Amino acid sequence: MTERPAAREPHLPHDDAPSAAAGLTDGPRTAGSRAAGSRSLGLLRETAIIVVSALVLSWLIKTLLVQAFYIPSGSMEDTLEVGDRVMVSRLVPDAFDVHRGDIVVFKDPGGWLPPYEPPERTPVGQATANVLTFVGLMPAETGDHLIKRVIATPGDHVTCCDDEGRIQVNGEPIDETYIRPGSVPSQDPFDKVVPEGMLWVMGDNRQESKDSRYNTGNPGGGFVPMDNVVGSTFAVVWPLTDATLLRNPGDVFDQVPEP
Structure with a gap:
């Protein structure tokens, strides 16, 4: 009699064994x-x-190297318009000298500007503006900077005006090609010798510029300390339709003798 094989127990996976799947x-x-x-x-x-x-x-x-600034007024028209963004070289006056005819940005020597009222912003907006201004991605709007053209440098004797209404520097009259059409070099006379370390500056829109002529009673006597100069303006970058390089009008001062 043949024995039947023993039945095999079905293999069941243990509860704690991971499945193949x-x-x-x-x-x-x-x-x-x-x-x-x-x-x-x-x-x-x-x-x-x-x-x-x-x-x-x-x-x-x-x-x-460079810093952006916003033009808030018309004192430099028609060279610079309200709302223009300009680039300023920080290499002046440290690495390079300031020259007659340069357009410079400088800190208020004291009393040139009225109290500054910053634009209204949310706290987040103001914080963002501060950061962007700090790193140079946004034009400075501190309210304590001005932009003017250098007319006379240390030691220069600057006067106004000769018989033809022109400003004279060291006795040489200058034909200012950059002043706004319709403006005159100055409606008020002056006779100044620029002290060492100082500058005499004026706006291109002469009848709308509160410059050296009108600040003789303030600290510095209307002169701008060289230490206050932030830099020399070399380009308009905004709006794009007005983008241009700003060149020193050296020919205006070519005949001016040294003091």
């Missing part, structure tokens, strides 16, 4: 999530480095 899906998904997370962190890190580097570079450029 689980082993095939859970493992790769976890690794992929970690890789994606690492890539995201790497991208954020690279973006942060780029942004910080750009801000530092902008700050260095603003501090050492």
Whole structure:
């Protein structure tokens, strides 16, 4: 008589044994999530480095090379219009000298400007504006800077006016090609010798410019200390339709002798 083989017990998986399906899906998904997370962190890190580097570079450029300024008034028309954005070289007067005819930005020597009223902004907007101005991506609007043209440098004897209504520098009359059409060099006479370390400045729109002529009773006697000069303006960059380089009108002062 043939013995029947013993019945086999069905194989049941233990409750704590991972299924094959689980082993095939859970493992790769976890690794992929970690890789994606690492890539995201790497991208954020690279973006942060780029942004910080750009801000530092902008700050260095603003501090050492160039800075943007906004033109708030018509005192330099028609050379500069209200609303123009100009670029100023910070290399003047530290690396390069200030020359007659340069258009310079300078800090108020005292009493030239009325009290400044900043524009109304939300706290976030003001904080953003402060950061952008600090790094040089936004024109300065501190309210304590002016922009004028240098007419006489240290030691120069500047007077107005000769028989033809022209300003004289060291006895030589100058034909100012840059003043606004319809303006006259000055309706008020003056006779000044520029002290050492100072500048005599005037706006191109002579009848609308409160410049050296009208600040003789303020600190500095109407002269601008060289230490107050932020830099020399070399370009209009906005609006784009008016973008242009600003060149020194050297021919106006070519015949002026040294003091």
